[in-house]
Amino acid sequence: MLLGVAARSIEHGLNQGSPLEPDPRDYPDALQAERATFVTLEIHGALRGCIGMLEAIRPLVLDVAHNAFAAAFRDPRFPPLTRAELPRIEIHISVLTPPQTMRFSSEADLLGQIRPGIDGLILEDRGRRGTFLPSVWEQLPDPREFLEHLRYKAGLPGGYWSDTLAVSRYTTESFGTSIDEAFGEGLRTV
Structure with a gap:
């Protein structure tokens, strides 16, 4: 159902220049709950x-x-999605659990607590913040490399460490499909 909503919102953006505004009351209770995605x-x-x-x-x-x-029209790394690209799009949705603050005494302690393939991480310090979803483990399977790239994403220098560094972890429920299948899901269930 969520994949159908995502597909229709992208199509709405192409046609109207704004996101779809579904009424949460039209959906099951689980989709009305406040969740981060x-x-x-x-x-x-x-x-x-x-x-x-x-x-x-x-x-x-x-x-x-x-x-x-x-993601289709406002990601600053890409130009807005075009109608010609729409048929080739694959949509992936990650629903996050609430972040849990990690407690650690050193970088080695932090690295020992990270669960590769499971944890998404949020790194914060000096007014900077970055996150990697658990799916990033597919490209960066080594915890030290994962953490190093996350520092860069947060705008911190390589090897950066301080006593004020804060790290939280979360997990996700993730699913995805092609745009055509997402439209089919949305039409069958809504």
Whole structure:
């Protein structure tokens, strides 16, 4: 159902220039709950956009609709999605658990607590913040390399460490499909 909402929100963006605004009351209770999500778009396995929220601030169905639109049209790394690209899009949705603050005494202690393939991490310090979803473990399977790249993403120098560094972890429930299948899901279930 969420994949259908994401697909329709992208199509709505192409036609109207704004995200779909589904009424959460039209959906099951589980999709009305406030949850944080990321929506990732790919074309032939290559990233085409990824936008999300780390904190739950709106119903799940609205978060997906807004993040799908933003991934297609507002990711600053890419130009807005074109109608010609739409048939090739794959949509991936990650629903996040609430972040849990990690307690550690050193970089080695932190690295020993990280669960490769399971944890998404949020790294914060000096007014900077970055996150990697658990799916990033596929490209960066080594915890030390994962952490190093996350530092760069947060705008911190390589090897950076301080006593004020904060790290939180979360897990995700992730699923994805082609745009055609997502439209089919949305039409069957909504």
